[in-house]
Amino acid sequence: VSMGIGISVNKLENLSKSYDSAAKILKYRYTKGSGVIFDCEKLRPVENPMELERNLKDIASAVRGRDKELLEDILNHIEERIKAGYVTRNRTVAYLQQVLRILHEIVYETNENFKLQDSDVSGITEARSLTEAMKLIRNYAKAGMEAVSEAGYSSGELQAIMAMDYIKENYSNPDLSLNQICSYLSISTSRFSSIFKEATGKTFMEVLTNVRMERAKQLLRQTSLKNYEIAERVGFSDPHYFSIAFKKMTGKTPKEYAREI
Incomplete structure (x- = not known):
């Protein structure tokens, strides 16, 4: 049995407001x-969407790193944070469906046989509690990790994939460097340069510049x-x-490119 305690009211005609608040918090x-027991007058912690x-x-x-323990820790953390905050069922379901989709998207990168069925998504919607929904998430995550293992990528290839992901997330940082990404991956610069060139056919700086230029072209087209x-948004302090780097890659200055568009 769960109980909702409504807000305190001073007049009989406001009693319905107390009832409504008790029903809502349930x-x-x-x-x-x-x-x-849910008490409307107790301080309720606010959820942090940025953390999620x-x-x-x-x-x-x-x-991508095939770290089962880390993945389990993250899922545990998600469940704990949702329980700690006052998150509605609809928002929780929408977020957990995002978790399913990101799991599918990343596993699919290495194993195209891994599917996201309609029943996987609807199972989250139909779950009667967060605990039940998280059980479905963990089962899907387990299947995903098994699918990644079946794909048989080498550790070097996985590190190259993680490096690409890191570059795409941090390209706007003008101080992003080879040493920084090697520190993130816990690998020597010489070893990283070797596996990255083998996996992508390009050096770290070539890939970084390409990512920055593609983003710059997008901004020139859409803004x-x-x-x-x-320049500032794509990681150039100068x-x-x-402009020099843009013309070297595209054959046009940013102004010329924007004018043509």
């Missing part, structure tokens, strides 16, 4: 579980930002050097 049984968003990126890194603003 909706959190999905995430909090049954057998709980960070968890999605951590899931991708754990799967009216000035050159120095675009707008003049950005």
